[in-house]
Amino acid sequence: MESAHIESDLVNILFTEEEIQAKLAEMAKLIEADYDGKDLLMVGVLRGAVMVMADLARCLDRHLEMDWMAVSSYGSGTKSSGVVRILKDLDTDITGRHVLVVDEIIDTGLTLSWLISNLSSRNAASVEIATLLRKPEALAMPVEPKYVGWDIPNEFVVGYGLDYQERYRNLRCIGTLAPHVYS
Numbered sequence: 546m547e548s549a550h551i552e553s554d555l556v557n558i559l560f561t562e563e564e565i566q567a568k569l570a571e572m573a574k575l576i577e578a579d580y581d582g583k584d585l586l587m588v589g590v591l592r593g594a595v596m597v598m599a600d601l602a603r604c605l606d607r608h609l610e611m612d613w614m615a616v617s618s619y620g621s622g623t624k625s626s627g628v629v630r631i632l633k634d635l636d637t638d639i640t641g642r643h644v645l646v647v648d649e650i651i652d653t654g655l656t657l658s659w660l661i662s663n664l665s666s667r668n669a670a671s672v673e674i675a676t677l678l679r680k681p682e683a684l685a686m687p688v689e690p691k692y693v694g695w696d697i698p699n700e701f702v703v704g705y706g707l708d709y710q711e712r713y714r715n716l717r718c719i720g721t722l723a724p725h726v727y728s
């Protein structure tokens with residue numbers, strides 16, 4: 546049974562709200578420098594990247610556009626399978642645009658490697674990735690995010706956009722769930 550106060554379902558807090566905001570501000574500085582003089586289209590991957598996109602974009606002191614994609618990777622429970630389907634495509638023609646894909650976590654990298662090759666076939670000027678979290682397994686996939694907040698151990702985390710059965714996305718911190726939540 547989960548508790549009424551969602552933060553009390555966590556056994557361990559990996560990153561506090563303050564740590565997350567500080568990290569996004571650091572990433573934003575790098576992005577500002579790299580994209581200086583270029584037009585920037587940030588593409589958020591629904592639904593998990595909503596929080597990262599909202600806060601990262603607001604750290605950027607420059608003009609930018611935001612668009613969204615929704616993809617489903619078929620798979621059971623907590624693992625993705627590599628079979629990816631577009632549920633919502635971009636509304637923007639990315640021909641000649643500098644695209645920065647914004648995601649909250651790369652685990653196996655299956656979803657993003659598929660997404661990047663899909664976007665790369667659309668004649669963008671550039672396609673790069675910014676992710677708040679990356680798990681070591683992702684190193685096995687051809688996904689090379691230009692901006693990574695933290696590398697984390699191979700544990701299932703929730704909060705700040707990351708869900709367990711669609712819940713916990715609204716936590717301001719990121720942590721691991723207590724065993725009682727799963728049973």
Ligand code: 5GP
Pocket residue numbers: 593618625648649650651652653654655656657700701702703704707708709
């Ligand atoms: P990948 O394709 O890289 O294996 O993972 C893609 C998606 O799986 C992520 O965007 C995220 O939605 C989900 N995912 C991977 N690891 C975690 C995790 O530790 N916690 C949560 N809540 N979702 C995860």
Ligand code: MG
Pocket residue numbers: 590591592593594648649650
């Ligand atoms: Mg995601």
Ligand code: MG
Pocket residue numbers: 707708709
């Ligand atoms: Mg999920």
